[in-house]
Amino acid sequence: MLGVVFASNLIGLFVFWELTSVSSFLLIGFWHEREASRSGALKALVITAGGGLAMLVGFILLGVLAGSFEIVDIIAARATIAASPWATCAAFLVMLGALTKSAQFPFHLWLPSAMEAPTPVSAYLHAATMVNAGLYLVARLGPALSVVPIWTPTLTVLGIGTMTWGGYLALRQTDLKALLAFSTVSQLGLIMALLAQNEPEATAAGVFHMINHGLFKGALFLL
Numbered sequence: 001m002l003g004v005v006f007a008s009n010l011i012g013l014f015v016f017w018e019l020t021s022v023s024s025f026l027l028i029g030f031w032h033e034r035e036a037s038r039s040g041a042l043k044a045l046v047i048t049a050g051g052g053l054a055m056l057v058g059f060i061l062l063g064v065l066a067g068s069f070e071i072v073d074i075i076a077a078r079a080t081i082a083a084s085p086w087a088t089c090a091a092f093l094v095m096l097g098a099l100t101k102s103a104q105f106p107f108h109l110w111l112p113s114a115m116e117a118p119t120p121v122s123a124y125l126h127a128a129t130m131v132n133a134g135l136y137l138v139a140r141l142g143p144a145l146s147v148v149p150i151w152t153p154t155l156t157v158l159g160i161g162t163m164t165w166g167g168y169l170a171l172r173q174t175d176l177k178a179l180l181a182f183s184t185v186s187q188l189g190l191i192m193a194l195l196a197q198n199e200p201e202a203t204a205a206g207v208f209h210m211i212n213h214g215l216f217k218g219a220l221f222l223l
Contacts, residue, residue, distance in 0.1 A: 001129050005136060010059040010069045013137075014052065017097070020130045021048040027125060028117040040113035047100050047110045055097025055137075061090035062144070075144045082147040091148040094141060095155065102134030102188050105162040112181040122177065123221035127184050128214030135188065135210060138195045139203060146198035155196035162189025180220055187213045 003016030021044070029041030063069040065084050066077035074081070081087050098104075103111040114126045125131075138155060145151045166186030173179040191213070194206035 001133065004133050008071055010063060010071065010074070013071075014056050014059055017055070017101070017133060018049060018052050020125075020133060021045060021052060021101075024048065024114070024125055024130055027121045028114045030118055030121070031116070034116065036113075037116040040110075040116040043113050044110045047107055051097045051100025051107065054093045058090045058093030058097070061086050061093070065090065066144075071140065071144075074141070078144045078147050081144060087148045088150050091145045091151050094137070094145065095151070098134035098137045098155075098192075099158065100134070101137075102131050102192060103162075103185050104134070104158050104189060104192055105165055108162060108166065108185045111185055112178055115177045115181045119177070119221055122181075123218040127180070127217040127221055131184070131188055132210055132214070135191050135195055135206070138192060139206065142195065142198035142203075146196075152196050152198065156193050159189045159191075159193030159196060162186070163193065164189075177221070180217065184213075184217055187217070 001016075001020060004013055004020065007013035007016060025041045025045040028044055029037050031037045059069070062074055062081065065081045065086060066074040068074065068077075081090070100107045100110075111126060111131065115122055117126070142151075163186050166182050166184075166189055170179050170182035170186060173182060187209070191206045191209055194202045194209070197203070
């Protein structure tokens with residue numbers, strides 16, 4: 001996760017991104033003798049790593065359009081990217097990576113299944129850390145891709161939809177860990193909708209709630 005956050009290059013970011021998916025797969029399947037653990041691990045890997053591969057294609061398109069894979073160069077070339085007929089395709093593929101990693105609707109089903117992992121893993125990876133990678137990506141590339149018409153409306157609608165649907169599903173749970181899992185999905189949707197706006201106030205609110213959510217949800221899982 002530190003590699004994802006500190007990477008200044010899209011290809012480096014992708015490598016660390018997929019390593020988090022592999023780490024998650026191994027930790028969800030920690031009790032590998034259980035069918036539910038193996039199934040949950042495989043579901044998480046297929047969805048998050050599959051979204052990551054789609055994101056890689058989007059990264060390559062962005063790198064070609066901007067003439068560089070450095071994130072600062074891509075942000076500087078946002079006008080060039082927006083003028084390209086490939087901009088919508090690139091933005092869509094990058095969004096797939098962000099949506100799958102952060103368990104946004106309709107890719108949210110892997111996160112409750114990931115609760116088969118030991119509870120400290122759920123608290124760390126699936127409430128406070130790995131699931132925030134998609135949110136981080138939206139905040140990091142927002143300055144470059146918010147100029148593409150599909151970016152902000154799509155992420156806003158899916159974020160609000162995820163928030164509402166996740167909250168509804170949380171209310172229907174009788175298992176405490178499942179309740180926290182769907183509550184996490186709901187909160188991730190709220191943060192996604194905030195960060196999608198690419199406005200200073202909304203971004204500040206989204207980042208603040210990302211920290212806030214990690215602290216209270218990690219504590220609730222351990223409790």
